[in-house]
Amino acid sequence: MALQLLTSFLPLLLLLLCFTNLTMAAYNILSFGAKPDGWRDSAPALLAAWGKACGDKKPATLVVPKGYFLVSRALFQGPCKNNNIRWLIHGTIVGDSAYSGASEWITFKYVEGLSLYSATFDARGQSLWSCKAANRSCPTGSTALTISQSKNVTLSGVTVKNSENFQIAIMFSQGIRVEGATVTAPVDSPNTDGIHVHMSSLVSITNSTIRTGDDCISLGTGVTNISVQDIRCGPGHGISIGSLGGSPGDTIVQNVTVSSVILTGTQNGLRIKTWANPYDGFVSGIVFRHAIMNNVQNPIIIDQNYCPGNANCPNQSSGIKISGVLFEDVKGSSATAVAVKLDCSRSNPCSGIELTSINLSYNGNKRRMAESFCRNVEGRSSGLVNPPSCL
Numbered sequence: 001m002a003l004q005l006l007t008s009f010l011p012l013l014l015l016l017l018c019f020t021n022l023t024m025a026a027y028n029i030l031s032f033g034a035k036p037d038g039w040r041d042s043a044p045a046l047l048a049a050w051g052k053a054c055g056d057k058k059p060a061t062l063v064v065p066k067g068y069f070l071v072s073r074a075l076f077q078g079p080c081k082n083n084n085i086r087w088l089i090h091g092t093i094v095g096d097s098a099y100s101g102a103s104e105w106i107t108f109k110y111v112e113g114l115s116l117y118s119a120t121f122d123a124r125g126q127s128l129w130s131c132k133a134a135n136r137s138c139p140t141g142s143t144a145l146t147i148s149q150s151k152n153v154t155l156s157g158v159t160v161k162n163s164e165n166f167q168i169a170i171m172f173s174q175g176i177r178v179e180g181a182t183v184t185a186p187v188d189s190p191n192t193d194g195i196h197v198h199m200s201s202l203v204s205i206t207n208s209t210i211r212t213g214d215d216c217i218s219l220g221t222g223v224t225n226i227s228v229q230d231i232r233c234g235p236g237h238g239i240s241i242g243s244l245g246g247s248p249g250d251t252i253v254q255n256v257t258v259s260s261v262i263l264t265g266t267q268n269g270l271r272i273k274t275w276a277n278p279y280d281g282f283v284s285g286i287v288f289r290h291a292i293m294n295n296v297q298n299p300i301i302i303d304q305n306y307c308p309g310n311a312n313c314p315n316q317s318s319g320i321k322i323s324g325v326l327f328e329d330v331k332g333s334s335a336t337a338v339a340v341k342l343d344c345s346r347s348n349p350c351s352g353i354e355l356t357s358i359n360l361s362y363n364g365n366k367r368r369m370a371e372s373f374c375r376n377v378e379g380r381s382s383g384l385v386n387p388p389s390c391l
Contacts, residue, residue: 069092099164106121108146116158125162132190167183173203182210184212195216197223199222216234217233235264247277274303291331320348327358331358332359339371353378
């Protein structure tokens, strides 16, 4: 009888056991000594809470309640014992207003299965910008939020602002999703790229608003299988692949799709940029589709003769081969007469460049039509192409 009773309740017992194992542990940083006053350093408390969540064998949640939490600098490092750690950040994490010279502020490294929700990070980089504006000897500055050597990380509804240097950097990682982000810095803040991706694959950036003093999104070497969609960019320098080939070593960028983007008042629109150096590499399988330009200085641009100040690379030629690039359904207004500029390497001319359904007007002079410029490039155009194609 007892055996029959145990057998009948066994499915329920197993269900309760599974439910218990799936229940997430929760760690509130106030329990570890964090102070929501904005001036006492909460980095030790955050790191202690992370240690508990990372060391837990079952899924865990780290909770940051409302308030302002000063964090001097923090490295949240794995690998962890579980691959499901969630951060619920209701307050604001703020940086020290005095720059430290460190290259990173908040860093996640060697983690897998991390999710950050509704987080706000204010790096307060104004003092370093002032130092640079005064042409004093200043450090490069810290990246506000870095994802490094990690897998399956989601940033959802995250706000990052006022970084000393890059706002968000994704490096040596796979399976990273950024969705619903707001990234901001003043238009005159130097080198404050919104989201920079380097040596990473399977990265998606969607439904985000980015206003910075440099590129809204920049894709460096070693990036593959990247999706950028539904982005509002401006002010800033636009959406860029590059710059590439600034130093020795093979450069590879392939399978990148940028679609449904709106750029307003930016220096560039959709750009591929390489240094005029002979270093090897290639860029291929690039799709720029469904873009609106509002008074953008260089709506469509490939620049393989990048050589600031004409130093270290005069009279040289880029060794990076660019091929298989599609610009499709790009419309709006150019702030300069040359709306389409395809300036490729004389030693490695661009090939397979395609312009389809382009309609860009010159916003500065109604009597003058927008123009195209082509050099060392092979490709084709189809559909309505305005300004007239030079391919």
